[in-house]
Amino acid sequence: MHALQYEITLPADYDMAVIRERVAAKGHLLNAFPGLGFKAYLMRERGVDGSPVNQYAPFYLWNTAEGMNSFLWGPGFQGLSDDFGRPVVQHWMALAYEAGPAVDAAPKAAVRHRTPLPQGARIADLATGLLDDAAVLSCVDGAVGVVVAVDPRHWEAVTFSLWAGAAPAERGEVFQVLHCSTPEWDRLVRGRAW
Template sequence: MHAMQYAMTLPADYDMDVIRTRVSRLGHKLDAWEGLGIKAYLVRERGVDGSPVNQYAPFYLWHSMEGMNRFLWGGAFQGPVDDFGRPAVRQWTGLAYEEGVAAGSPAAVAIRRRQAVPDGVVLADVMADAAAEAGRLAGEDGAVLAAAVVDSSRWEIVHFSLWSGGTPKAEGEVFQVLHLSAPGRGRLPRGRQW
C-alpha cells in the first residue's frame, strides 16, 4: 500500500462551494480507477473544526504503484494542476490498513494526525505501535477505515482515518469528506504491512 496527498490552500475569502461543485461534477471520474484503493475528496474550511485555512486536500491509498503513476503522469492530475497550480505531492509507505467497524457506512469526516519519529528510538517498536494504532482506531464506533503510513525521508508517521459521523474517536486535523472513490478498497492489504 502506498499513500499520497496534496493540498491546495486557498484564500481566506475563497468560496468553498466552488470546490464542492467541482467534486460533485468530477469526483466520479476515479470511481473505477485501476490501482486506486481509495481517494477521499477532502476539504477544510477556515474557522470550522479548528481549521486555520480553506483547503482542498484529497488523500489516496493505492494498492498499485502503476495506478498512482498513471494518475500522476497519465493526464488526470493535470486538471487540478491547470486550475490551482502544481502542489507538492506527499507520499508515504504503508504500515497498516484496517477496515472499520462502520465499514459499510458512508464516510463524512476524515482525521489526519502527523507524528514525528524521534531520534534514538527503536524503529521497529515505533512502526509496530503505529500499526497497532490503526487497528485500535478501526475498532472504534463510527470508524469506516484507518491507516498508518510513514515518510522515511522526513521521519513522519501519518495516522489517517475515515468516520461515518458523530464525534470521531481520533485526534488530529479534521476534514469534511465530499466524495469517496473506492474502486480497489477490497484489494488494499489488511493489517500490518511487513
C-alpha cells in the same frame, strides 16, 4: 500500498462552493481507476472543526505503484495542476490499513494526525506502536477505516482515519469528506503491509 496527499490552501474569502461543485462534477472520474484503493475528496473550511484555513486536500491509498504513477503522470493530476498550480505531493509508505466497524458506510469526516518519529528509537518498535494504535482506533464505533503510513525521508508518521459521522474528539486535522472513490477498496491488504 502507497498513501498520497496534496493540499491546496485557498484564500480566506474563497467560496468553498466552488470545491464542492468541482467534486460533484469530477469525483466520479476515479470511481473505477485501476490500482486505487480509495480516494477521499477532502475539504477544510476556515472556522469549521477548528480549521485555520480553506483547503482542498484529497487523500489517496494506492494498491499499486503503477496506478499511482498513472494518475500522477496522467490527465487527472495535470487538470488539477492547470486549475490550481502544481501542488507538493506528500507520499508515505503504508504500514497498515484496518477496516472499521462502519466499513460499508460512506465516510463523512476524516482525521489526519502527523507524528515526527524520534531519532534514536528502534524502527521496529515505532512500527509496532503505530500498528497497535491503528488497530485500536479502527475498533471505535463509526470508524470506516484507518491507514497508518510513514515518510522515511522525513521520518514522519501519518495516521489517517475515515468516519461515518462526525470525527471523534482526537488530536489531528479534521476534514469533510465530499466524496470517496473506492474502486479497489475490497483489495486493500488488511493489517500489517509486510
